[in-house]
Amino acid sequence: MSIPDTMRAVVLSAYDGRPESLKVEERPVPRPGPGEVLVRLAAAPINPSDLMFLRGTYGVKKPLPAVPGFEGSGMVVAAGGVAGKLLVGRRVACGASMQGDGTWAEYIRVPLGQCLPLRAHLSDEQGATLFVNPFTAWALMDLARQGKHRAVAQTAAASALGRMLLKLAARERIPLVNVVRRKENAELLRGLGAEHVVDSSEPGFEERLRELFHRLGVTLAFDAVAGPMTGHLLAAMPPGGCVTVYGALSEEESRIPPGAFIFERKRVEGFWLSDFFLSGFGPKQLRALMNVPALVGREMETPVRARLELTKAREAVKLAAEEMTSGKVLLVPG
Secondary structure, X not given: OOOOOEEEEEEEOOOOOXXXXXXXXXXXXXXXXXXXXXXXXXXXXXXXXXXXXXXXXXXXXXXXXXXXXXXXXXXXXXXXOHHHHOOOOOEEEEEOOOOOOOOXXXXXXXXXXXXXXXXXOOOHHHHHOOOHHHHHHHHHHHHHHHOOOOEEEEOOOOOHHHHHHHHHHHHHOOOEEXXXXXXXXXXXXXXXXXXXXXXXXXXXXXXXXXXXXXXXXXXXXXEOOOOHHHHHHHHHOOOOOEEEEOOOOOOOOOOOOOHHHHHHOOEEEEOOHHHHHHOOOOHHHHHHHHHHHHHEOOOEOOOEEEEEEHHHHHHHHHHHHHOOOOOEEEEEOO
């Protein structure tokens, strides 16, 4: 395949969250080394983790200037070794290396272990969002399965990941309490079949949450919001409950009453998808790799609301940060 010498890429110059710190540059197309492939990208999403990365608050900070973007999809056009040649000419979902440049570019060099061939039913758009949300949703629900929790709860329930958890909970027949912060989001979820929906903006939210948690036996909650919400979830739980924080949409510290730890044996844990895979490929990881790709684009579908070219990266980031419930914003080469 014909591969150019240079490509366009979105480049971050400062960890300040300002759109002005992003610009499109002409860069050399990377060459794959042993155990790597070169992917010509078709689409890359802007996730909350990407927005945190731009602000310097994510778990990884790369030397600047750097190309952002943690996941994407495209076609493998070159390989640095014999094993990778089997993927040349195939569409793949790919995750960016934590050390190298990301997916907001026309090409990316990716380790073989961070590529998944796309099934025929999957579009490039759905493939671009295959890694972060679907695998996170699967891993979180696996915590519920392995812990034999009677019922679970989630915040930011109308998000793309929240809707995936809704589908997975229904598959597992585990009652799920869905916490949202707007009336329209509550209506959206009920339209998708959610039975238990609580709006945090309504009067009596904490009392309603506690009643549901105790009636259903909720002992595990997945919190994407942090801030005061973590404490609300913990306070609503029966003794021995656990809140797993996997996001910080509020951009605030989790606030937790100490009595929950001291007198009620409650706990707060964190979840990071990178740790889920870096811990090795045991039974949990293998189950996820076998099941998630088959569900994406079917039971776990990501709504897409905008597709913007790389040259409009600043506008795309602003749009993605303004309202996330309506769907993902994708960057495309153009």
